[in-house]
Amino acid sequence: MWHALIYSCAGGAAVLYALYRWVIPAAVQYHAGLALLWHDYFVERLLDTLTQSTRPQRLLGAVKKNATRGDPRSVVKAIDQFCRQKEWAMNVGDEKGCILDSVVSELNPATVLELGTYCGYSTVRIASMLPPHAKLITLEFNPDYAAVARQVIAWAGLEDKVQLVEGASGDLIPKMSEQFEVETFDLVFLDHWKDRYLPDTKLMEECGLLKKGSVLLADNVICPGTPEYLEYVRASPRYESQYFRSHLEYTKVEDGLEKSVFLG
Numbered sequence: 001m002w003h004a005l006i007y008s009c010a011g012g013a014a015v016l017y018a019l020y021r022w023v024i025p026a027a028v029q030y031h032a033g034l035a036l037l038w039h040d041y042f043v044e045r046l047l048d049t050l051t052q053s054t055r056p057q058r059l060l061g062a063v064k065k066n067a068t069r070g071d072p073r074s075v076v077k078a079i080d081q082f083c084r085q086k087e088w089a090m091n092v093g094d095e096k097g098c099i100l101d102s103v104v105s106e107l108n109p110a111t112v113l114e115l116g117t118y119c120g121y122s123t124v125r126i127a128s129m130l131p132p133h134a135k136l137i138t139l140e141f142n143p144d145y146a147a148v149a150r151q152v153i154a155w156a157g158l159e160d161k162v163q164l165v166e167g168a169s170g171d172l173i174p175k176m177s178e179q180f181e182v183e184t185f186d187l188v189f190l191d192h193w194k195d196r197y198l199p200d201t202k203l204m205e206e207c208g209l210l211k212k213g214s215v216l217l218a219d220n221v222i223c224p225g226t227p228e229y230l231e232y233v234r235a236s237p238r239y240e241s242q243y244f245r246s247h248l249e250y251t252k253v254e255d256g257l258e259k260s261v262f263l264g
């Protein structure tokens with residue numbers, strides 16, 4: 001009697017674990033809405049409650065456990081492994097990260113602005129490829145994320161290349177030249193909340209932060225999507241715009257990056 005009860009409980013637990021670990025993730029990875037609902041809402045809340053920690057803290061734990069101090073590539077690898085094997089997270093990810101790398105290496109920018117730091121994954125990718133004396137300013141308005149990102153960036157040994165500023169993009173963009181001594185940016189990576197892409201682009205134009213040849217690289221233009229921004233950069237005679245097709249980080253859902261060169 002007791003044996004039967006124990007066996008059925010263990011069997012039930014194994015089925016639930018398999019559903020959570022493999023079956024549902026495999027089923028949702030082709031569907032944008034379901035993938036985001038599962039990973040970004042359900043799993044995150046479940047693990048936060050069970051572990052009494054946050055996803056960025058768990059990601060930082062994986063970096064400290066698996067990456068070598070002072071080696072940015074090992075930090076990127078540790079985060080990608082964590083996100084593929086343990087928990088999805090909203091980093092640009094390994095697949096779109098390669099497109100980001102190729103834009104950075106082609107441009108060799110001296111000044112970079114990143115909108116949306118989160119845990120510092122893309123910050124590390126970009127900063128590790130910058131030439132000496134280049135400057136990367138990254139903006140993050142969530143203080144808990146910023147605290148984790150500072151540690152991730154320091155673990156990668158890139159704190160001298162990166163200035164992480166806590167605050168909202170709409171407040172900080174107008175202060176760039178006065179407070180941060182940057183007149184124009186060679187590259188801007190847009191990866192914050194999607195409804196801010198267009199107003200912040202117009203704000204950067206108004207503040208004179210873009211010069212002829214400045215590149216805007218925008219993530220997630222398909223998923224979750226930034227239709228007004230895409231319409232603007234594709235229709236405006238001030239930009240030459242190109243879409244790089246890829247997938248939403250760590251899934252098979254279509255997403256991509258839009259590279260838009262400011263023509264002046």
Ligand SMILES: C[S@@+](CC[C@H](N)C(=O)[O-])C[C@H]1O[C@@H](n2cnc3c(N)ncnc32)[C@H](O)[C@@H]1O
Pocket residue numbers: 090091092093115116117118119120121122123139140141142145167168169170191192193196
């Ligand atoms: C998709 S995540 C950034 C991911 C990061 N670029 C990466 O690939 O590793 C977006 C981040 O932007 C931040 N954010 C959203 N809107 C913002 C704003 N207006 N100003 C500053 N940070 C913002 C959010 O708190 C979040 O951490």
Ligand SMILES: [Mg+2]
Pocket residue numbers: 090091092191219220
């Ligand atoms: Mg993104």
